[in-house]
Amino acid sequence: MGYAEFSLSGSKSLLMSKISSINDFVIKFANVNGSGSASANQMFAKGVFRSGIPVSPKNIFPSNIQGLPTWFEVRVNEKGYLGRREGIDIAVAMNPQSYGQDVADLKQGGYLIYDSSWKRDFGRDDINILEIPLTKLCVQEFSNPKQRLLFKNLGYVGLLASILEMDKEIYITLIKEQFKGKEKLIEPNMKALEIGYKYAEENFKNLCDIKVKQSDKTEGLILTSGNDAAGLGCVYGGATICAWYPITPSTSLAESFEKYSEKFRVEIGTDKNKYAFIQAEDELAAMGMTIGANWNGARAFTATSGPGVSLMSEFIGLAYFAEVPAVLFNVQRGGPSTGMPTRTQQSDILSSAYASHGDTKHIMLIPSDPKECFDFAVEAFDLAERYQTPVIVLLDLDLGMNDWSSKQFEWNDLKEYDRGKVLSAKDLDEIEEFGRYLDVDGDGVPYRTYPGTHPQKGAYFTRGTSHDEYARYTEDGGKNAEMLSRLTKKFQTASSTVPAPAFNQKKNTSSIGVVYFGSTDCSMQEALDDLEEQNIDVDAMRIRSFPFNLEVWEFIEDHDLLFIVEQNRDGQMRTLLMAEGGIIPDKLVSILCFDGQPITASYITNKINAHISGTPSVAAS
Amino acid sequence: MTYIVKPKNHHPLLEKNELGLTRRDYEGAVSTLCAGCGHDSISSGIVEACFQLSLESYKVAKLSGIGCSSKAPAYFLNQSHGFNSVHGRMPSVATGAAMANHELLYIGVSGDGDSASIGIGQFIHCARRQLNMTYIVENNGTYGLTKGQFSATNDLESKSKYGDDNLFPSIDLPSMAIQLGASFVARSFSGDKEQLVPLLKAAMSHKGFSFLDIISPCVTFNNHNTSTKSYDYIREHNDSLSKPDFVPLGKEITTDYQQGSSIKVPLHDGSLLSLEKLSEDYDPRDKITAIKSIQESQRDNKVLTGLLYIDPNSKDLKEILNVSDKPLNTMEAKDLCPGSEKLKEINSSLR
Numbered sequence: 001m002g003y004a005e006f007s008l009s010g011s012k013s014l015l016m017s018k019i020s021s022i023n024d025f026v027i028k029f030a031n032v033n034g035s036g037s038a039s040a041n042q043m044f045a046k047g048v049f050r051s052g053i054p055v056s057p058k059n060i061f062p063s064n065i066q067g068l069p070t071w072f073e074v075r076v077n078e079k080g081y082l083g084r085r086e087g088i089d090i091a092v093a094m095n096p097q098s099y100g101q102d103v104a105d106l107k108q109g110g111y112l113i114y115d116s117s118w119k120r121d122f123g124r125d126d127i128n129i130l131e132i133p134l135t136k137l138c139v140q141e142f143s144n145p146k147q148r149l150l151f152k153n154l155g156y157v158g159l160l161a162s163i164l165e166m167d168k169e170i171y172i173t174l175i176k177e178q179f180k181g182k183e184k185l186i187e188p189n190m191k192a193l194e195i196g197y198k199y200a201e202e203n204f205k206n207l208c209d210i211k212v213k214q215s216d217k218t219e220g221l222i223l224t225s226g227n228d229a230a231g232l233g234c235v236y237g238g239a240t241i242c243a244w245y246p247i248t249p250s251t252s253l254a255e256s257f258e259k260y261s262e263k264f265r266v267e268i269g270t271d272k273n274k275y276a277f278i279q280a281e282d283e284l285a286a287m288g289m290t291i292g293a294n295w296n297g298a299r300a301f302t303a304t305s306g307p308g309v310s311l312m313s314e315f316i317g318l319a320y321f322a323e324v325p326a327v328l329f330n331v332q333r334g335g336p337s338t339g340m341p342t343r344t345q346q347s348d349i350l351s352s353a354y355a356s357h358g359d360t361k362h363i364m365l366i367p368s369d370p371k372e373c374f375d376f377a378v379e380a381f382d383l384a385e386r387y388q389t390p391v392i393v394l395l396d397l398d399l400g401m402n403d404w405s406s407k408q409f410e411w412n413d414l415k416e417y418d419r420g421k422v423l424s425a426k427d428l429d430e431i432e433e434f435g436r437y438l439d440v441d442g443d444g445v446p447y448r449t450y451p452g453t454h455p456q457k458g459a460y461f462t463r464g465t466s467h468d469e470y471a472r473y474t475e476d477g478g479k480n481a482e483m484l485s486r487l488t489k490k491f492q493t494a495s496s497t498v499p500a501p502a503f504n505q506k507k508n509t510s511s512i513g514v515v516y517f518g519s520t521d522c523s524m525q526e527a528l529d530d531l532e533e534q535n536i537d538v539d540a541m542r543i544r545s546f547p548f549n550l551e552v553w554e555f556i557e558d559h560d561l562l563f564i565v566e567q568n569r570d571g572q573m574r575t576l577l578m579a580e581g582g583i584i585p586d587k588l589v590s591i592l593c594f595d596g597q598p599i600t601a602s603y604i605t606n607k608i609n610a611h612i613s614g615t616p617s618v619a620a621s
Numbered sequence: 622m623t624y625i626v627k628p629k630n631h632h633p634l635l636e637k638n639e640l641g642l643t644r645r646d647y648e649g650a651v652s653t654l655c656a657g658c659g660h661d662s663i664s665s666g667i668v669e670a671c672f673q674l675s676l677e678s679y680k681v682a683k684l685s686g687i688g689c690s691s692k693a694p695a696y697f698l699n700q701s702h703g704f705n706s707v708h709g710r711m712p713s714v715a716t717g718a719a720m721a722n723h724e725l726l727y728i729g730v731s732g733d734g735d736s737a738s739i740g741i742g743q744f745i746h747c748a749r750r751q752l753n754m755t756y757i758v759e760n761n762g763t764y765g766l767t768k769g770q771f772s773a774t775n776d777l778e779s780k781s782k783y784g785d786d787n788l789f790p791s792i793d794l795p796s797m798a799i800q801l802g803a804s805f806v807a808r809s810f811s812g813d814k815e816q817l818v819p820l821l822k823a824a825m826s827h828k829g830f831s832f833l834d835i836i837s838p839c840v841t842f843n844n845h846n847t848s849t850k851s852y853d854y855i856r857e858h859n860d861s862l863s864k865p866d867f868v869p870l871g872k873e874i875t876t877d878y879q880q881g882s883s884i885k886v887p888l889h890d891g892s893l894l895s896l897e898k899l900s901e902d903y904d905p906r907d908k909i910t911a912i913k914s915i916q917e918s919q920r921d922n923k924v925l926t927g928l929l930y931i932d933p934n935s936k937d938l939k940e941i942l943n944v945s946d947k948p949l950n951t952m953e954a955k956d957l958c959p960g961s962e963k964l965k966e967i968n969s970s971l972r
Contacts, residue, residue, distance in 0.1 A: 218972075270946070274947075276944050280713065282742065285743055288743070292716060296718040452722065
């Protein structure tokens with residue numbers, strides 16, 4: 001009632017068309033970056049998640065700290081489709097700089113919420129406009145200039161809770177949780193929430209036909225990011241050293257390791273750390289430290305993005321050739337060069353698979369959701385030590401930095417780390433001779449020793465120069481060729497134990513296959529359902545690792561036409577499949593998305609439809 | 622790095638140290654460096670220092686980058702693990718290794734190209750982080766392995782073997798190291814074993830970043846009469862600050878010094894570094910004096926050698942990061958993994 005003077009502006013929305021839906025919509029927040037909006041937007045998403053509906057919030061942010069436009073898209077979908085969807089149902093436009101685009105993106109019948117402290121005519125009469133004078137309301141309620149600005153964000157969260165008919169208590173609880181220990185902040189935050197809620201209750205009753213209805217579809221799910229999950233996976237996987245250099249979008253992975261280590265890795269009694277967290281001077285040093293630590297028997301990793309992998313490449317080659325384990329997380333972003341540091345891509349497939357000069361190949365793990373980021377982080381250390389080689393875990397910005405409604409993490413307390421073929425002092429006493437690079441077991445994987453193991457036995461000289469079975473320098477070309485061939489054998493051995501592909505073959509009768517990987521998974525699940533509804537029968541395979549194992553080749557063999565869906569320009573996975581498997585290029589059709597936005601289901605289905613309708617012979621078979 | 626294998630049978634009367642080992646037990650493979658190379662003298666200095674300290678070779682890790690100097694770790698301490706890494710990147714490999722297991726002694730061997738050019742960033746940050754290691758630069762002012770290009774430590778006035786002028790001033794690594802936070806900084810000369818061996822022993826006993834810039838003439842490319850890193854030039858211009866004597870823990874000082882003529886610096890492990898002053902009144906515990914003296918000696922065309930700076934109470938990286946006393950590489954799943962119950966709590970906190 002106190003807001004009556006503004007209320008007459010709220011009713012401009014009595015128009016012919018209104019989008020109507022329950023638990024299925026996309027809301028886009030447009031903000032100025034550095035204004036504290038991200039945490040309020042995140043809170044909105046979490047509130048929906050707690051209402052039992054899967055959400056996929058996506059932060060679309062500039063490479064900047066303050067003042068530029070930033071967006072936050074939340075897809076709410078009861079079926080659990082988490083991929084990005086085109087078309088905005090609700091726009092919360094809080095940044096006049098981007099009004100033009102934000103209003104244009106809104107679907108017909110959609111809802112525009114904006115700060116009507118400064119009124120605007122948006123020139124569209126096919127949308128519903130909900131005017132709330134947020135700035136004026138906050139100026140009225142708060143005296144601190146910083147709070148006046150900041151609390152506009154919670155104000156619109158309150159408004160949304162009202163018009164979507166959500167349980168306001170959920171947000172009250174979230175505020176209490178977020179500011180636990182900082183009790184003084186709870187009251188003003190509640191007040192901000194209430195400002196928006198109350199205003200909407202008084203002015204927007206029954207204006208919005210989009211609703212959030214309590215459901216139970218988030219049972220067994222958590223809301224977290226791939227980076228957070230991977231950092232936690234490193235703690236569970238026994239990593240003790242993280243050497244890294246800040247780079248978007250990988251920074252929060254290293255920071256997650258630090259956060260969880262501070263919590264779980266402090267010695268009782270001494271208060272000393274069972275980990276070392278080292279911010280290096282650059283990516284070269286980060287990789288050098290990772291290699292030095294692994295050489296000395298500690299599980300160590302680094303996290304970086306494409307430009308960092310370029311800088312680390314010399315060291316990656318050393319680790320490959322000298323056979324030192326190392327784990328590297330590459331959270332991919334838009335390239336080439338500095339590219340789009342805050343946008344997503346899967347464009348480091350080839351530069352990771354073959355990183356470094358000379359003949360090099362690396363094990364890659366490609367998770368598709370936070371649960372798998374956690375699992376593959378653990379797996380990466382086992383593989384790196386088992387095969388004494390670098391393992392690159394490929395995430396991307398969308399998976400790494402955005403929160404996903406993911407399956408819960410699981411841990412088996414009986415799990416033991418696979419430390420690989422490491423000889424103890426006792427082992428050294430028992431064997432006749434030690435040769436660091438001797439292929440004793442015929443699997444291409446030699447035995448190693450840690451420095452300081454035995455007073456007389458097991459010492460060797462690690463080098464990137466050509467060496468023989470006893471780690472001695474050699475310029476004998478034949479010997480060098482032998483060593484390189486053994487590395488190939490080792491890689492082949494690895495191909496049978498790296499994670500197998502995941503299949504999505506409802507009927508397993510199609511001659512058409514779809515191949516995809518990583519964060520594309522969420523949109524692909526939706527695309528496959530859409531195709532099924534359209535009576536287009538395809539089999540699908542999600543690649544989860546490199547080297548490709550037998551099942552990958554069998555799937556390709558079993559299908560006449562394969563769509564390789566990737567978020568890069570050049571079809572890098574397709575190239576890798578062709579190069580490694582000698583696949584005929586004509587058989588592999590690229591579907592590529594590289595605009596820096598996560599790929600959508602409709603993009604995939606449209607491309608597949610277009611191709612199939614153009615090639616009836618294949619589609620009919 | 623050679624196919625010639627040293628004989629394993631030693632003379633029975635060779636001198637033995639406290640572990641019953643002879644100097645031969647601390648040697649490495651036969652060197653393939655040029656005859657007369659300063660680096661070989663440094664290798665034998667390291668052998669002598671380790672022998673005298675009765676170190677257990679297998680508790681030493683030797684690391685290097687790329688270049689003639691970086692081949693050297695193959696020529697000493699056969700029973701130690703070695704790591705010949707990539708050009709200029711030894712410091713980062715050593716950092717990772719030392720964090721994995723702080724109980725070993727880390728000896729890094731680098732060169733002037735390796736540390737003053739391609740790897741200067743890593744050198745700087747390793748000193749700044751105060752990694753507990755002995756960092757040796759075998760400084761010959763030239764790129765030997767690529768046949769005689771100037772390095773960044775070559776003095777401005779020092780011409781190449783072929784008479785080319787050097788266009789840029791030299792980088793002085795000890796001054797940098799002092800300024801960056803290294804807690805033990807010395808300069809020595811490969812041809813002065815009396816000074817070099819006690820300095821090496823003290824450096825290996827010091828906790829923190831011990832840096833030794835050792836002038837080590839390149840007989841093939843930088844030993845001519847217009848070079849300031851030739852044997853002759855260094856012998857003529859060597860200005861030795863003090864005569865160092867390293868006294869291990871529990872040993873008595875046997876040398877007689879005149880009252881006020883020596884400085885005694887206790888080291889972390891209880892040993893003592895005694896410095897007999899040779900020239901001016903120089904206290905190596907004073908950073909400002911150290912940097913000033915280095916600058917003055919450069920002005921006067923002298924090569925200041927000896928212990929330039931020491932902070933006997935320094936911290937090291939492990940201490941700064943508050944890392945456990947139990948080496949990280951000995952920890953197992955039971956020490957490291959929080960377990961399934963904690964994971965359940967994490968799951969519920971993410972809902």
